Amino acid sequence: MVAKKNIAVLIPCLNEEKTISNVIKKIKAKVHQADVFLFDNNSTDGSKHLAKKAGATVFNVTKKGKGNVVRKMFSEISADIYIMIDGDDTYDIENINKMIALLQRDSLDMVVAKRISNDTSAYRFGHKTGNRIFTNLVKYTFGNQIDDLFSGFRVFSRQFVKSFPCNSIGFEIETELTIHALEQRLDVAEVECLYFARPSGSESKLKTFGDGFKILNLILILIKDEKPFLFFSLLSLFFLFSSLLIGLPVVFEFLKTGLVDRLPTAVLSAINMVIAFLSFFSGLILDVVKKSRHEMKRLTYLSSK
Numbered sequence: 001m002v003a004k005k006n007i008a009v010l011i012p013c014l015n016e017e018k019t020i021s022n023v024i025k026k027i028k029a030k031v032h033q034a035d036v037f038l039f040d041n042n043s044t045d046g047s048k049h050l051a052k053k054a055g056a057t058v059f060n061v062t063k064k065g066k067g068n069v070v071r072k073m074f075s076e077i078s079a080d081i082y083i084m085i086d087g088d089d090t091y092d093i094e095n096i097n098k099m100i101a102l103l104q105r106d107s108l109d110m111v112v113a114k115r116i117s118n119d120t121s122a123y124r125f126g127h128k129t130g131n132r133i134f135t136n137l138v139k140y141t142f143g144n145q146i147d148d149l150f151s152g153f154r155v156f157s158r159q160f161v162k163s164f165p166c167n168s169i170g171f172e173i174e175t176e177l178t179i180h181a182l183e184q185r186l187d188v189a190e191v192e193c194l195y196f197a198r199p200s201g202s203e204s205k206l207k208t209f210g211d212g213f214k215i216l217n218l219i220l221i222l223i224k225d226e227k228p229f230l231f232f233s234l235l236s237l238f239f240l241f242s243s244l245l246i247g248l249p250v251v252f253e254f255l256k257t258g259l260v261d262r263l264p265t266a267v268l269s270a271i272n273m274v275i276a277f278l279s280f281f282s283g284l285i286l287d288v289v290k291k292s293r294h295e296m297k298r299l300t301y302l303s304s305k
Helices: 020-030 047-054 066-076 096-105 125-142 158-163 173-183 208-226 228-257 263-303
Strands: 007-013 035-040 057-060 081-084 110-116 154-157 188-194
Touching: 007 020, 007 047, 007 066, 020 035, 020 047, 020 096, 035 047, 035 066, 047 057, 057 066, 066 081, 066 173, 081 096, 081 158, 096 110, 096 154, 096 188, 110 173, 125 173, 125 208, 154 158, 158 263, 173 208, 208 228, 228 263
Parallel strands: 007 035, 007 081, 035 057, 110 188
Antiparallel strands: 081 154, 110 154
């Protein structure tokens, strides 16, 4: 039998007065021993008042962005098990105890609620398509353990929370959480979760294209940081092929006539070849640096036990 643990429920919030009370009441009814904490990101409605009334402890986070809120949540609260869930009442928490039990039983570091929905108003086409594209990109690069890259409903171990670097500012935070777990080869799992449309009067803060570009930028940065040899090898191949593409005709012409009539083209080809070699060896060097960083992250993770 698994011993009961100290459980903290962390709710990031920005203007969710239509739903926040319902979310807190549902969680308290399902997870009786949990302490509920709401981290408010400059709400201008009655979210904080309603959260306090529903029994949550409220913290204020003045720096804008969900990433900044998560950073504050993880640093302020100490617990054995952490549950992070959005305050928009779109996640079915029926399986929340199953997620907690799975985390404890299998000694996992993160359990993700994989969203399942047939309601088009719940899962907009742009969001669904973007999720699929970005998830496949992350799977190809870092591993295929997670199918819902952007889920805002997750359960974490203490070690994960206290060793997570949290560099993101906005909605790209879920991507960073996932990639951190995959790259550090932490034990993760998914549990299916029904996903509902927001109730009338409640609006999403996620911008399909603006936040989509931020997420893509973060993924590319993390590929560069966590897979430097892959990143710079691809860059090296690009410059190598461009050098050969524009340089080989000049070489053939020189072999045929003994003259180099297109000197600027020859110089450009040579520069691209130099960049190709520099990129390749940069990837080799940074790969060694990455391994050192990973060792430090691993030590931080182990020291958080």
